[in-house]
């Protein structure tokens with residue numbers, strides 16, 4: 486159900502401001518890029534032409550079909566493949582950059598996903614993130630933990646309270662920049678309003 490609804494949700498969010506967020510998250514990328522959990526391929530049109538190739542990994546067949554169509558309209562070469570965060574279909578050190586957008590909230594094991602991204606990036610490679618995250622205010626973060634009792638059941642495993650930025654250093658990434666902001670395109674999105682656009686660098 487979520488996979489059927491997501492392309493429409495993503496389009497509505499684009500019109501409400503996510504389009505600018507995606508531009509910001511992907512600005513200046515170059516070389517070989519891997520995108521984890523590409524969904525309907527909403528990022529593809531935002532890649533700068535300095536990117537050579539994007540390997541877009543998406544496990545869900547319906548979303549993958551949308552992603553293949555979006556790849557055909559992208560300004561850079563995008564190859565869409567099946568795969569999951571825990572076993573990326575790529576060899577070690579083979580990418581200059583990795584992109585995750587609205588994915589690390591949903592993967593079953595965030596540490597495992599970050600370990601895989603660390604494996605496929607070259608030393609010094611960039612990880613770009615556009616994610617909704619745990620709120621900086623303790624009160625809202627407590628509320629998110631309560632919401633997370635039921636939210637993942639209705640949103641394909643998405644959690645509202647993950648401290649994604651805090652997970653980067655233990656996974657072998659140095660945070661280079663992070664901009665925290667609220668994005669709430671509709672009232673239902675209140676628990677996932679705290680967002681971050683960030684760049685981290687893979688430690689050697």
Ligand SMILES: C[S@@+](CC[C@H](N)C(=O)[O-])C[C@H]1O[C@@H](n2cnc3c(N)ncnc32)[C@H](O)[C@@H]1O
Nearest residue numbers: 522523524527545569570586587588591592593
């Ligand atoms: C909310 S959608 C975001 C899609 C896209 N990244 C975007 O920015 O529009 C979450 C995505 O995470 C993907 N996903 C969930 N669990 C995953 C896993 N274990 N491995 C890879 N992708 C996963 C879903 O299939 C879906 O495409």
